[in-house]
Amino acid sequence: xxxxxxxxxxxxxxxxxxxxxxxxxxxxxxxxxxxxxxxxxxxxxxxxxxxxxxxxxxxxxxxxxxxxxxxxxxxxxxxxxxxxxxxxxxxxxxxxxxxxxxxxxxxxxxxxxxxxxxxxxxxxxxxxxxxxxxxxxxxxxxxxxxxxxxxxxxxxxxxxxxxxxxxxxxxxxxxxxxxxxxxxxxxxxxxxxxxxxxxxxxxxxxxxxxxxxxxxxxxxxxxxxxxxxxxxxxxxxxxxxxxxxxxxxxxxxxxxxxxxxxxxxxxxxxxxxxxxxxxxxxxxxxxxxxxxxxxxxxxxxxxxxxxxxxxxxxxxxxxxxxxxxxxxxxxxxxxxxxxxxxxxxxxxxxxxxxxxxxxxxxxxxxxxxxxxxxxxxxxxxxxxxxxxxxxxxxxxxxxxxxxxxxxxxxxxxxxxxxxxxxxxxxxxxxxxxxxxxxxxxxxxxxxxxxxxxxxxxxxxxxxxxxxxxxxxxxxxxxxxxxxxxxxxxxxxxxxxxxxxxxxxxxxxxxxxxxxxxxx
Amino acid sequence: xxxxxxxxxxxxxxxxxxxxxxxxxxxxxxxxxxxxxxxxxxxxxxxxxxxxxxxxxxxxxxxxxxxxxxxxxxxxxxxxxxxxxxxxxxxxxxxxxxxxxxxxxxxxxxxxxxxxxxxxxxxxxxxxxxxxxxxxxxxxxxxxxxxxxxxxxxxxxxxxxxxxxxxxxxxxxxxxxxxxxxxxxxxxxxxxxxxxxxxxxxxxxxxxxxxxxxxxxxxxxxxxxxxxxxxxxxxxxxxxxxxxxxxxxxxxxxxxxxxxxxxxxxxxxxxxxxxxxxxxxxxxxxxxxxxxxxxxxxx
Numbered sequence: 001x002x003x004x005x006x007x008x009x010x011x012x013x014x015x016x017x018x019x020x021x022x023x024x025x026x027x028x029x030x031x032x033x034x035x036x037x038x039x040x041x042x043x044x045x046x047x048x049x050x051x052x053x054x055x056x057x058x059x060x061x062x063x064x065x066x067x068x069x070x071x072x073x074x075x076x077x078x079x080x081x082x083x084x085x086x087x088x089x090x091x092x093x094x095x096x097x098x099x100x101x102x103x104x105x106x107x108x109x110x111x112x113x114x115x116x117x118x119x120x121x122x123x124x125x126x127x128x129x130x131x132x133x134x135x136x137x138x139x140x141x142x143x144x145x146x147x148x149x150x151x152x153x154x155x156x157x158x159x160x161x162x163x164x165x166x167x168x169x170x171x172x173x174x175x176x177x178x179x180x181x182x183x184x185x186x187x188x189x190x191x192x193x194x195x196x197x198x199x200x201x202x203x204x205x206x207x208x209x210x211x212x213x214x215x216x217x218x219x220x221x222x223x224x225x226x227x228x229x230x231x232x233x234x235x236x237x238x239x240x241x242x243x244x245x246x247x248x249x250x251x252x253x254x255x256x257x258x259x260x261x262x263x264x265x266x267x268x269x270x271x272x273x274x275x276x277x278x279x280x281x282x283x284x285x286x287x288x289x290x291x292x293x294x295x296x297x298x299x300x301x302x303x304x305x306x307x308x309x310x311x312x313x314x315x316x317x318x319x320x321x322x323x324x325x326x327x328x329x330x331x332x333x334x335x336x337x338x339x340x341x342x343x344x345x346x347x348x349x350x351x352x353x354x355x356x357x358x359x360x361x362x363x364x365x366x367x368x369x370x371x372x373x374x375x376x377x378x379x380x381x382x383x384x385x386x387x388x389x390x391x392x393x394x395x396x397x398x399x400x401x402x403x404x405x406x407x408x409x410x411x412x413x414x415x416x417x418x419x420x421x422x423x424x425x426x427x428x429x430x431x432x433x434x435x436x437x438x439x440x441x442x443x444x445x446x447x448x449x450x451x452x453x454x455x456x457x458x459x460x461x462x463x464x465x466x467x468x469x470x471x472x473x474x475x476x477x478x479x480x481x482x483x484x485x486x487x488x489x490x491x492x493x494x495x496x497x498x499x500x501x502x503x504x505x506x507x508x509x510x511x512x513x514x515x516x517x518x519x
Numbered sequence: 520x521x522x523x524x525x526x527x528x529x530x531x532x533x534x535x536x537x538x539x540x541x542x543x544x545x546x547x548x549x550x551x552x553x554x555x556x557x558x559x560x561x562x563x564x565x566x567x568x569x570x571x572x573x574x575x576x577x578x579x580x581x582x583x584x585x586x587x588x589x590x591x592x593x594x595x596x597x598x599x600x601x602x603x604x605x606x607x608x609x610x611x612x613x614x615x616x617x618x619x620x621x622x623x624x625x626x627x628x629x630x631x632x633x634x635x636x637x638x639x640x641x642x643x644x645x646x647x648x649x650x651x652x653x654x655x656x657x658x659x660x661x662x663x664x665x666x667x668x669x670x671x672x673x674x675x676x677x678x679x680x681x682x683x684x685x686x687x688x689x690x691x692x693x694x695x696x697x698x699x700x701x702x703x704x705x706x707x708x709x710x711x712x713x714x715x716x717x718x719x720x721x722x723x724x725x726x727x728x729x730x731x732x733x734x735x736x737x738x739x740x741x742x743x744x745x746x747x748x749x750x751x752x753x754x755x756x757x758x759x760x761x762x763x764x765x766x767x768x769x770x771x772x773x774x775x776x777x778x779x780x781x782x783x784x785x786x787x788x789x790x791x792x793x794x795x796x797x798x799x800x801x802x803x804x805x806x807x808x809x810x811x812x813x814x815x816x817x818x
Contacts, residue, residue: 109740212621275683276706277678329685333657391804
């Protein structure tokens with residue numbers, strides 16, 4: 001997640017010369033006790049969750065001594081606040097606050113520039129401050145080429161009615177804040193409140209830093225597990241999905257759950273969009289039909305078939321859904337048959353029993369729809385494919401109809417079988433998987449259709465058997481795009497000699513836990 | 520009869536030898552775009568579909584220049600360098616195709632572009648297309664389908680979603696309404712030419728009579744369009760559809776720009792502002808082309 005916790009954000013401030021309260025983060029009441037003892041002063045306890053207004057939710061409390069701190073923290077750990085379970089508590093010295101300020105940096109999309117904001121009134125959200133105290137708030141657009149100069153910071157602070165030594169202290173902090181924002185690619189950075197203590201020190205009493213999702217790769221030091229903007233911690237399934245995305249740069253795979261445990265009484269469906277706008281439009285169409293989404297998913301930007309396959313497998317790891325809906329913009333530039341093959345492999349492996357409506361409009365949609373109808377006619381659930389001239393609303397209506405006709409089947413998650421590499425099969429690695437060809441079976445093959453299906457020219461015939469035509473390293477680097485065409489041809493038209501193994505780390509265990517907990 | 524790009528635009532392609540670069544060069548060239556040269560550092564001397572490849576833009580310019588536009592296909596972490604190279608060399612229009620370009624890199628590109636009076640579309644864009652003239656990017660996928668889906672005409676199309684850009688234009692074509700230029704502005708929170716800036720160009724273009732816009736939750740682009748209309752800077756009729764009605768606050772829906780922050784950028788606030796300004800808001804996507812037909816009858 002690209003949001004940092006308060007304690008992490010503060011650590012970054014401290015490392016860059018901004019004062020923060022003395023303290024540490026704790027994971028148990030015992031740790032709270034030890035940290036409080038070390039501080040040796042009255043204590044502030046703050047739950048670590050990505051929610052503003054923690055005080056009003058009872059998530060910030062004060063203690064006079066270590067024993068009291070420990071007792072209070074016992075109620076904190078495991079407490080549920082909105083979508084969060086509290087796992088960490090920040091234990092800090094209680095500050096003697098004389099005055100509160102607000103300092104923040106955001107990126108303004110209209111001016112296309114970082115905007116630093118300071119207010120000599122703190123406490124509440126900046127929107128309320130702006131409304132109630134318009135003269136106490138000051139803003140400055142920063143030139144990235146010039147940087148943020150100390151004199152600019154001083155002018156900024158002066159406009160809010162602050163002067164003298166305090167002006168100097170605060171403006172220095174603002175300059176440092178900008179440096180922190182740049183250094184960690186902050187999408188936003190907020191210190192609310194920045195406080196003046198009765199000892200006349202200016203201290204960052206709270207801090208929230210959100211790192212730009214796209215820049216997380218520059219910051220391994222931050223230990224960000226999943227670079228996504230959510231309003232809650234990532235679920236296990238989301239983490240599995242994110243691993244898939246991170247390990248495969250081709251196209252985008254975006255997945256999150258709208259509900260972690262859909263129940264079978266309500267009309268939850270698995271949702272698989274393509275393209276941001278198309279996905280949202282399709283989502284609106286199914287919601288208008290009275291469906292609920294178990295998840296939101298988007299595979300786009302020309303993803304290979306293997307990525308769409310993995311997305312479908314992850315979506316089908318959610319129990320109790322009653323339908324599968326896939327739809328994009330309808331007029332995609334990408335060749336749509338790649339996605340179609342991904343669906344064929346996933347639905348066949350799962351022997352999908354619920355109905356699915358797949359809208360694959362765009363380039364080569366006729367071929368894509370044909371792939372779906374040819375290869376998915378024998379699975380339990382009905383699968384219908386549509387193209388650019390069928391609206392999302394129409395497709396949502398079709399799904400509704402199929403669910404009614406099929407008697408409202410409820411999806412059950414299947415266990416994933418342990419994978420054993422077939423012995424003495426011819427094999428080679430691809431970017432994210434491995435292809436096995438059982439040459440013994442190839443003897444009976446009449447068409448050798450796999451060679452023709454491989455439009456990337458990775459396979460050739462040698463002694464009437466398919467083998468690699470190019471350097472295996474080139475194949476592993478991505479010359480084989482994992483289009484799945486050879487496997488599907490061989491599985492449906494020939495000897496079932498080709499198998500493409502596309503592992504999804506953690507999914508087998510995830511499903512096992514899911515099935516165990518159900519029993 | 521078009522904005523930003525036409526058949527005369529002299530185009531350079533950066534990252535021409537990569538997987539996407541190669542495929543989309545084929546599309547652009549076959550469609551009729553005037554692709555003059557390509558650049559991939561380390562691949563100087565190669566050719567891609569008959570287009571010469573150079574190691575640097577400076578060299579490409581010496582031998583094949585001038586260039587009016589550059590389409591960039593390099594990996595996201597290298598986009599900033601590629602864009603600055605193009606701007607430094609005097610190219611005035613850039614199209615940044617890649618997804619996942621860090622936001623501060625984009626902000627820096629913005630400042631360099633402003634200094635040199637250059638414009639850019641993207642990042643995270645399918646690009647733009649002037650029907651019958653040229654493509655910058657990858658809209659249409661193949662030249663054959665691009666010719667079939669998009670026809671010359673008087674509707675200016677701009678959208679924050681790539682697939683939707685094509686979809687709107689295709690459905691307009693189905694109704695017999697051609698397009699002047701279609702622009703995917705990109706799905707990111709910070710982009711070069713945003714919806715209001717594109718719409719201003721459509722306003723100035725004498726052949727564009729009607730504007731269709733696809734907006735979505737997040738950012739202030741749609742609100743700024745409303746501001747421009749109220750200031751009288753935009754007078755042509757606009758039809759808009761806003762995606763993300765069902766999206767909840769604080770969670771990102773695919774596009775990095777599609778996130779509601781606080782009360783800003785919500786579906787309701789955008790629709791309200793646009794309606795106040797007199798924009799024709801349609802509730803379902805399929806109504807866009809119907810409404811366009813209705814309005815164009817009275818133009």
